[in-house]
Amino acid sequence: MTLAELLPSLRSTLRPHLDPELWPSTARWGAHGDLLIGGVRVSVLAPTYGTPVHVLDEADVRARCAGYRAAFPDGVAYSAKAGLTMGQGRWIAAAGLGCYTGSGAQLRTALLAGFRPARLVLVGAAKSVHDLDAAFACGAAVVAGTAAEVRALTARAPLGQRVHLRVVPSAAGPGRCRYGFRLGTGVALEAVGEVLASRNLRLAGLDFSLGHQLSRFQTFESTLREAVAFCAVVRARTGVVVDALNLGGGHAVAYTDHDHGFALQPFANRIRAMLRLAAERHAVPAPALTVSPGRAIVARSGVTVHRVAEVRTASDGRLTVVLDGVAPDCAPHRRTPGRRECPGRHTAQLVGRVSQAPMRLAAVVGDTDVLVPAMQVPGDVTAGDLLVVAGTGAYHHRRDHFVGRPPVVSVADGAARTLVRREGVDDLLGILSGHPVGTR
Numbered sequence: 473m474t475l476a477e478l479l480p481s482l483r484s485t486l487r488p489h490l491d492p493e494l495w496p497s498t499a500r501w502g503a504h505g506d507l508l509i510g511g512v513r514v515s516v517l518a519p520t521y522g523t524p525v526h527v528l529d530e531a532d533v534r535a536r537c538a539g540y541r542a543a544f545p546d547g548v549a550y551s552a553k554a555g556l557t558m559g560q561g562r563w564i565a566a567a568g569l570g571c572y573t574g575s576g577a578q579l580r581t582a583l584l585a586g587f588r589p590a591r592l593v594l595v596g597a598a599k600s601v602h603d604l605d606a607a608f609a610c611g612a613a614v615v616a617g618t619a620a621e622v623r624a625l626t627a628r629a630p631l632g633q634r635v636h637l638r639v640v641p642s643a644a645g646p647g648r649c650r651y652g653f654r655l656g657t658g659v660a661l662e663a664v665g666e667v668l669a670s671r672n673l674r675l676a677g678l679d680f681s682l683g684h685q686l687s688r689f690q691t692f693e694s695t696l697r698e699a700v701a702f703c704a705v706v707r708a709r710t711g712v713v714v715d716a717l718n719l720g721g722g723h724a725v726a727y728t729d730h731d732h733g734f735a736l737q738p739f740a741n742r743i744r745a746m747l748r749l750a751a752e753r754h755a756v757p758a759p760a761l762t763v764s765p766g767r768a769i770v771a772r773s774g775v776t777v778h779r780v781a782e783v784r785t786a787s788d789g790r791l792t793v794v795l796d797g798v799a800p801d802c803a804p805h806r807r808t809p810g811r812r813e814c815p816g817r818h819t820a821q822l823v824g825r826v827s828q829a830p831m832r833l834a835a836v837v838g839d840t841d842v843l844v845p846a847m848q849v850p851g852d853v854t855a856g857d858l859l860v861v862a863g864t865g866a867y868h869h870r871r872d873h874f875v876g877r878p879p880v881v882s883v884a885d886g887a888a889r890t891l892v893r894r895e896g897v898d899d900l901l902g903i904l905s906g907h908p909v910g911t912r
Contacts, residue, residue: 493726493733494819495862496529496773498883505826507860510883514777515824517888518858521879523779524797526868528891530563530884532773533865537567543740544763549593551721551766552578554866559882559891560770561585572764576606583610593636593764595679597651604628615679617652622663626670634676635667636718639702641682641695652681655702664706677716677759678702684767687724687732689739695719696743697750704754714759719743721765725772727863728819734768767866774865776878778838780857791834793853795861797878820844824858827851836861868892 487501500508507514510529517525540548549570550556556571556578562585564571570591571582582592592612594603599614599621607614608630616622617638625635642656653660667675678699682691696719703714723734744761751758778795785791820836827850836844836859844861868880880892 488821490821491729492772494728494772496532496775497535498529498531499775505822505824507821507823509775510888511886512883512888514858514860517881517883518777518779518824520888521881521890522894523777523858524795524878525777526864526878526880527775527777528560528770528865528868528880528882529773530882533560533563533770534567536769536773537564537569539736540763540765540769541568543736544761546716546760547762549591549718549762549764550769551764552582554766554770555868556581556585557880557891558585559889561587564769570764572766573612576600576603579603579606579610579612595638608633613676616663616667619659619663619666622666622673625673626666629672631672633673635673636677636679636716637663637667637675638679638681639699640680641691641698643694655698660702661705661709664712665710668710668712675712675714677718678714679718679720681720682722684722685724686722687734689742692719692739692743693746696746700747700750700754700756700759703759704756707756713757716760716762717747718762718764721763721768723763723765723768725767725863725866736768770865771863771867772865774863774868776861776864776868778859778861780853780855780859782855783853791832791849791853793834793836793847793849793859795836795838795859797838818844818864819862820847821860821862822849822853822857823860827853 487505490499490501496509498508498510502508502513509527510531514527517527537548537550547570549572550564551572553572553574556573558581561571561582565586570593571587572593572595573579573582574594574596579592579594583589589611592610593615594607594612595615596603597617604614604624608628613634613636614625614629615636615638616625622635625633637660638652639660640652640654642654653663664675667673680695680699682695686692696717699717706712706714723736724732726733747758747761778797780793781796782794783791784794829850829852831848832851833846834849834853836847877895879890879894882889882891
C-alpha cells in the first residue's frame with residue numbers, strides 16, 4: 473500500500489513521478505507545485521512568453537544525440553521533418569550528427585546552424601528545381617527514389633554528385649512505402665546501373681524509410697537481410713561495393729505510461745551483429761550502417777505550456793478541461809484523411825499550485841482535438857491554471873493554424889532563449905500587405 477493510499481489527504485499534494493521516457497530529462501518538481509525544466513520555472517515562462525508556449529530542453533536534445541552517436545558510430549543524421557531551427561540545429565550539429573532535409577530552405581537553416589555540407593542530405597518525393605539546385609550548390613547528397621529523379625540528376629547534377637537510392641522492402645505494401653525502388657525486382661538494379669553509368673553521379677549508398685512509431689526490431693532486421701543480399705547482387709553484376717546502408721528512423725516514442733518506446737542500445741547491438749552475419753553469408757564487405765531519427769531525438773525534449781481556458785462539467789459529472797490556443801497534436805495520418813497518428817496519447821500535468829481537492833477524471837481538449845481523453849486532475853481545476861503537455865517536441869514547427877503560432881523557447885542552465893518568436897497580429901498585417909514579417 474502506498475503512502476497516498478494510507479493518507480488520502482496527501483494524495484493530491486504528492487507530485488507524480490516524471491518519467492524520463494515521457495518528460496525532458498531535466499524536468500523536476502519545484503516549490504508550490506511548480507515545474508522546472510532546464511532549471512527554469514514554468515510559472516515564470518508562462519507570463520513572460522504568454523501561452524501557449526513551446527519549451528525545448530537543450531540538455532535533453534544533446535543527451536539523446538549523444539546516445540544515438542554512441543549506438544551508431546558509423547553515422548547518425550537528424551531528420552529535419554521533426555522540426556529544425558538554427559538554435560536547435562547548433563546543438564545537433566555540435567553533437568556530430570548529420571541532417572536529412574526536405575527542402576532548400578531547410579538546407580539553408582542546416583548550413584547556418586553549422587552542419588557540414590558533407591553530412592547533409594536532401595530527401596523527399598517532391599523535390600523542386602530550387603531544392604535540387606540548393607543541394608548542388610552546397611554539396612549535399614540527394615536521395616533519389618524514382619527513375620525520373622535519377623534521369624533528372626544525370627542531366628542537371630554537377631560532377632561527383634552523391635546519390636543515395638531510396639529502396640523499399642519487397643514485401644512492403646503499396647500504401648506503406650510508395651516512394652522508392654522495390655528490392656527483389658529488376659527496377660532497383662536498373663536504378664543502380666543508371667547511377668553507375670552516369671559520369672557525374674556517385675552512388676553513396678542505399679536509403680530506407682520503414683515507417684513510424686516502430687517499437688519492434690523485426691521490420692529493420694528483415695530489411696537489413698534483404699538489403700545485404702541486394703548488395704551482393706550489385707557487386708556480382710557490376711563489381712561495385714555498396715558503401716552504406718541507412719535504415720532511416722521511425723523509432724517509437726512513448727506518449728503515455730502504456731506506450732512502448734524503442735530500446736535503442738539493444739537494437740543497435742543486435743542490428744550490427746546481424747549486419748556482420750549477413751555480410752559474411754553473402755561474402756561482401758559490411759557497409760557502414762547509419763540511421764536518421766527525428767521524432768525520437770526531440771519529441772520528449774519538448775513540452776507545451778497552456779493555460780486552462782474553461783472547465784466544463786457534464787450532466788453526468790464528467791469534466792472537460794479546455795486549453796487556450798491550438799493544442800500540439802500528432803501528424804495527420806498518411807492514409808486516412810482527418811485522422812491523427814496518435815490522438816489522445818499525450819501526458820499532461822497541472823503545475824503552478826498545490827491543490828488539496830480530491831482528484832477527478834477529466835478529458836483534456838485543445839482546440840477541437842482531444843489531447844488526453846482520461847487524466848486525473850484536482851477537482852478544483854479552473855480557468856487560468858497552467859497545464860503542461862509532454863512529448864510535443866516534434867510538433868513545435870507545425871503550422872496547422874498559420875497566424876498565431878506559439879513561440880519556441882529553449883531552456884538550459886536556468887536561462888531561457890527564444891528560438892522562434894510568436895506569430896501575431898503584425899504577421900497577419902504583413903501577409904495582407906504582401907510584406908510578411910520574418911521569424912527568428
